[in-house]
Amino acid sequence: MATPSVPWWRDAVMYQVYLRSFRDGNGDGVGDLRGARAGLPYLATLGVDGLWLSPCFPSPQHDHGYDVADYCAVDPLFGELDDVDRLLADAHALGLKVILDVVPNHCSTEHPRFREAVLAGPGSVARERFHFADGHGADGELPPNNWRAMFGGPAWTRIQEADGRPGQWYLHMFTPHQPDWNWRNPEVANHFDDVLRFWLDRGVDGFRIDVAVGLFKHPALPDSPDPAADEEARDAVNPLAWNQPEVHQVWRRWRAICDMYTASDGRERTLVGEVAVPTPADQARYLRPDELHQAFYFDLLHTPWDASAFRQRIGAAMRDIASTGAPVTWVLNNHDQQRTVTRYSRGAVLGEKPDADRGTARARAAALLMLALPGSAYLYQGEELGLPEVTDLPPEVLTDPIVTATGEPDRGRDGCRVPLPWSGTQAPFGFSDAPPERSWLPQPGWFARYTVQRLRGDGGSCWHLYRDALQLRRSLSPLHDPGLHWLPSPPEVVAFARGGKFVCAVNFSDAQVTAPVCGKPVLSSLPCDDGKLAANSAAWWLVDNPPHACGQCPPSHETVDLTVTWKGLGD
Template sequence: MLTAPASNGPSQRLTLPWWRDAVIYQVYVRSFLDSTGDGIGDLAGVRSGLPYLKKLGVDGIWLSPFYPSPQHDHGYDVADYTGVDPVYGDLGEFALLVGDAHRLDIKVLLDIVPNHCSSEHPWFQQALAAGPGSEARSRFHFVPGRGPGGDLPPNNWHAMFGGPAWSRVTEADGTPGEWYLHMFTPEQPDLNWRNPAVGALFDQVLRCWLDRGVDGFRIDVAAGLFKHPELPDSPDPEADARTRDSVNPLAWNQPEVHQVWRRWREVCEEYTALDGRERLLVGEVSVPTAREHALYVRPDELHQAFFFDLLGAAWDASAFRTVITDALRDIAGTGSSVTWVLNNHDQVRTVTRYGESDPKGSGLGAARARAAALLMLALPGAAYVYQGEELGLPEVVDLPDEVLTDPIFRRTGSRARVRDGCRVPLPWSGHASPFGFSAGTQVKPWLPQPGWFAEHATDRALADPRSFWHLYREGLQLRRGLPQLGEGALRWLESPPQVLAFERGDGLICAVNFGTEPVPAPAAGAPLLSSGTCPAGTLPGSTAAWWVVASATNPHARPISSQ
């Protein structure tokens, strides 16, 4: 339960840029709320859900792509970067959404996809028609094949979603022609950022949406964009690979990409200079180490980049401590703030991931997910929360093959790493599908909702003070009200091997018991907030808790235990 903390004076975050310690809620538009009854979420649905998000206490929202698209990868194959797909609404509805969000003091971030576009984008259609050697083809990676007649792909690169990273086109005269690069699917051709026209296009795209009032951008595949200019074979071919992480050093993390982020930062700074509102650039940066990650958030590049190592860490106190230490040393050391995530639209939901053999995670998985949420909210920096995590939603692991839409499944025939299970439309109310997600009761959502979603519906969560929702809300309230949280120092405390304990600022203790057996609490008295039942003096297994303790500036807070 939430207890009112003793005051430590005015919050220092009043003088900081809003994004440094913001908590942003990721809205997967297609699955958030359907206003039209077609089974697909839309912008009007997001707008109607804003009061819910305001009550939860988030600082902003990140909207998944809603641009015109053939939906081969549900919007990450963009056919028009400056419009709205009719399935999601129109520009008028977008303007209403931004206006309502700003009236509620909620920032709006858009998802922008600069590494690749749709094969139906006008540029790619022009490239197909123009033929080899044309200016239109130079905006992409069109090259001849290898072997007799050019029948073999230009190199051994593999696509992230399975299969080769190359497809061959048929030329206008009907003959087999050049090959083009697509690091995801054939419907998502990679843009050639060595052609200045590509950078000029995205300058226009940024300004278009900044002129419409957005507060910043989440950048898809931010370590991509540039490929080795000679397109040589990868030293890590993995010929039988199905799906791959960003391990090909010739296709990812090329040094030239930093020039793009410096340019985009300049554009954002221009708008900030006009009205004082700081616009945010946060990148999806998948690189091997925190030190490489830090290069993307230098003062003249991205403001922030998602730090995924916490998401991927094993449920182990030592593993979490190493991840946190590396991030604070290498990333916060640049002057940026770490951007923590536990989940997103590409990952197995936290409850299931931590639940080991129990997909629904009703016991151990739920307890660990609650503890991890409190830990994340206590760390210095910003945090992103994927929709449904505040409801404790598990992954839907038994969707039938015939309803799966993820291109990973289409490309590989395997359910491994398929992402549909975390994208099932949210349950809002009632006891049967569509659970208030759609305007009509007989509507079939674009992905089927299981009957047990009723247990996690928003109306039940709001009515139950012990729910995930209330834990998140209370954590967000304290995070906003306590000057020790958000930005500021972190000091590790001595603790048993299975416990992670640290102090934030002047007298806020956070401890997480990664084990299964209770241990003595690091502070006396009942905690300010805990992820589970936490008797005074004890920290149960799979539980996190916060305490405010005595300090020179806050002598009325609870004293540190002598244990």
């Protein structure tokens, strides 16, 4: 979508490939690089600009690849390095960018440097690469502090020393299989410089950075005033463990590396961070011109289906993030969150029975809203199919470490990670050549209604809605404008204009309303009669005078100019 004068990442729509569940290329029931490569023409046809590839590094898979044992190799489960090279070549030939998921906050207990640290003993140089500390109590039997892990349980695990005696404790803000690196040790920073260069040399177009607010911990490792905050919120809440000021030094260092590669060959690279912080203004600090190019804006993902809440959070992002010159990076789904179709199926009244049709309608509307906003967007595989969450997986197949740590299946993430349905009427629905019982997670029979093959043959399907929206987003010049302004609309409607011609309106209510502009929409998530906007729907129009295109609109909200002028990366 980006024009030649604007870096591609500023308004790209990227597609998250959760490798285990995208497509199986070797018949073992687990998605892999060969399968991802086979799916590239599908992504090109859909109309996205590129893909974010989940971790494919060697790993014991305790957290499905986010426990890395070697950052510069490929796990045999997914293929080999040559498969990455072939995927990059094929993607680039199709005009698709590829960004790789990198995990700098923690590694695996099987990483050679952690295994070396365990054997080296207290006070060793090897242990200084991690957070090893003596325990409290008469015999050091209590953890060094009261921090809790985000996935449940204490954030510390005690090791057995080489002589067989109980020894020091190591810090892990996720699972005991994922020790946190100590970024106050210069060797760690140097190691990751080499990791970035290794993959940039192979041709990746950038990196998605896991836990980008992590890395540095308070040097004294003091007790937290609210030790259960991280565990309860499953978010980066503990201010002693997350969002330390020193982390910005890392992103300046990584930005300099990417900029050096861009300067050498003219190919723009991007760094997109998983930046979970309290406010958009906090996120903006990570997006200064010499730090991250992008950061996922998770606020919409956590926002209930409510017009006022969406309007407020979009406005905050435009005011506090876009005004810095960085694009807002919108997201509604990912591999850690319940899918929108299911999330939006719930009513506003506590205990109200979920309504699947309502959830589907709202998810379609939310997609048009996100793709109409200025900035970039990230889609999660399967959202273009309108896939609901799989909420009834048998307990014995659940693999999420959150479930293991908490004993609470409802907190797990397996339901959004079930392998994609590609074709046919029975599992494995074209995902794999293996029998369905070998798929790493089972697919329900109702997936037959959501196969790629079936939806591509239905012109009114969710797939066609996404494809049409992506084509219009690329071709309509007003959608290249970096700003927006709100239009007068009823309280239950969010409406805005871009580029002097384009209007998007979303009806958040369960009843049909008068559209904020007159005329037939160029695209709508549900059929809209002229002058009307269906319940739980969104529509796009091209009009001559958006702020006053329809004199019948109630002036419930003032027209607010949120236009942002991009100053350029060097400013």
